[in-house]
Amino acid sequence: MKVLHVYRTYFPDPPGGLQEAIRQICLATGSFGVESKVFTLSPQPNPKHLVRPEAVTVRSRSWAAPASCDLGGAGSLVEFYRLQKWADVVHLHYPWPFADVLNLFKASDKPAVMTYHSDIVRQQVLSRLYRPLMRHTMRAMSAVIATSPAYAKNSSVLTRDVPSGRLRTIPLGIVDKPEAAPGFEGQFASADYAEFRPFVLALGVLRYYKGLHTLVHAARQINGNIVIAGSGPEDANLKELARQLGVTNIVFAGQVTEAQKTELLRQCTALVLPSHLRSEAFGMVLVEASMFSRPMVCCEVGSGTSYVNLDGVTGLVVSPESPSELANACNRILGDPVLAKTMGIAARARYENLFSGAALGRAYFDLYREVKSPLVSRS
Numbered sequence: 292m293k294v295l296h297v298y299r300t301y302f303p304d305p306p307g308g309l310q311e312a313i314r315q316i317c318l319a320t321g322s323f324g325v326e327s328k329v330f331t332l333s334p335q336p337n338p339k340h341l342v343r344p345e346a347v348t349v350r351s352r353s354w355a356a357p358a359s360c361d362l363g364g365a366g367s368l369v370e371f372y373r374l375q376k377w378a379d380v381v382h383l384h385y386p387w388p389f390a391d392v393l394n395l396f397k398a399s400d401k402p403a404v405m406t407y408h409s410d411i412v413r414q415q416v417l418s419r420l421y422r423p424l425m426r427h428t429m430r431a432m433s434a435v436i437a438t439s440p441a442y443a444k445n446s447s448v449l450t451r452d453v454p455s456g457r458l459r460t461i462p463l464g465i466v467d468k469p470e471a472a473p474g475f476e477g478q479f480a481s482a483d484y485a486e487f488r489p490f491v492l493a494l495g496v497l498r499y500y501k502g503l504h505t506l507v508h509a510a511r512q513i514n515g516n517i518v519i520a521g522s523g524p525e526d527a528n529l530k531e532l533a534r535q536l537g538v539t540n541i542v543f544a545g546q547v548t549e550a551q552k553t554e555l556l557r558q559c560t561a562l563v564l565p566s567h568l569r570s571e572a573f574g575m576v577l578v579e580a581s582m583f584s585r586p587m588v589c590c591e592v593g594s595g596t597s598y599v600n601l602d603g604v605t606g607l608v609v610s611p612e613s614p615s616e617l618a619n620a621c622n623r624i625l626g627d628p629v630l631a632k633t634m635g636i637a638a639r640a641r642y643e644n645l646f647s648g649a650a651l652g653r654a655y656f657d658l659y660r661e662v663k664s665p666l667v668s669r670s
Contacts, residue, residue: 304334435457435459489560491563518544520545574594607620
């Protein structure tokens with residue numbers, strides 16, 4: 292089985308949650324015999340071909356990126372046409388309007404699926420202008436996948452534009468790491484973060500929709516430290532806000548290595564994701580925390596975050612942009628080690644059942660097999 296993934300950017304260009312989601316799908320389905328390639332754009336596509344553990348990446352030049360929508364030239368259309376002939380299934384990842392243009396060059400008999408990661412939240416004018424082309428693409432898909440039941444239900448695009456019977460739900464997931472297994476006692480070469488304990492951890496790219504301004508406002512009410520690990524466009528704003536508020540219990544760790552991230556997840560009391568907009572469609576970092584048996588605090592925004600993190604079971608879910616609720620939830624977990632451990636165990640169990648590499652790989656492999664041979668029943 293050969294699958295071509297299509298998205299506007301991919302590693303080693305600046306990372307993000309959606310790129311990681313694609314990587315995990317490639318890794319997980321690889322265990323089922325799927326050979327993956329990723330077609331993407333890059334401002335510096337040299338070398339053109341990159342061999343990575345999860346897939347071969349093929350890059351064309353990104354000539355412009357208005358509103359974070361990378362645009363390719365004629366060469367990218369030719370390259371996509373060549374690659375889709377190689378593939379048994381084309382797998383588009385949305386949102387990326389240029390992918391709708393690429394889809395026009397797909398052979399009519401080539402099965403294609405789309406993983407719908409997020410609504411377009413900020414660029415509403417662009418969304419309205421581009422809606423007819425998006426609808427055409429969705430109706431050409433053999434299946435459109437929502438990443439959580441909440442998004443399948445609450446996205447007006449999915450409920451309006453996906454043909455009846457073609458909408459599926461497959462949660463995102465992460466292939467398990469040995470160091471995340473309960474009881475693992477290995478050593479790490481990374482810095483020891485025990486000096487910050489007890490602390491809650493915010494992890495990821497510092498973007499506008501992550502709600503980290505709420506966490507900074509809540510900091511003075513939180514009975515412990517806060518480690519914010521990651522870099523991004525909101526970095527300077529968050530540091531300035533902390534300075535203005537006189538907050539002293541936040542550690543801005545900056546961009547961290549994989550080993551440092553692992554150590555942070557192992558040392559933290561809880562993972563906090565205060566995203567306040569539906570641009571946070573799933574929250575892969577919540578899956579990572581679950582894998583490491585860590586309880587979580589997130590906000591209810593009608594997306595997949597409160598699907599990954601079950602309120603009162605694997606963690607706590609609070610109202611968005613409410614510093615007092617966020618602080619109270621963090622304090623409840625920080626102040627009750629038994630509760631933190633119980634929720635962490637439940638989070639790990641939910642990870643193994645729904646968000647593990649085995650669950651992710653099986654779900655997508657079955658889907659690929661179905662759309663490739665729709666008249667052949669599943670074994």
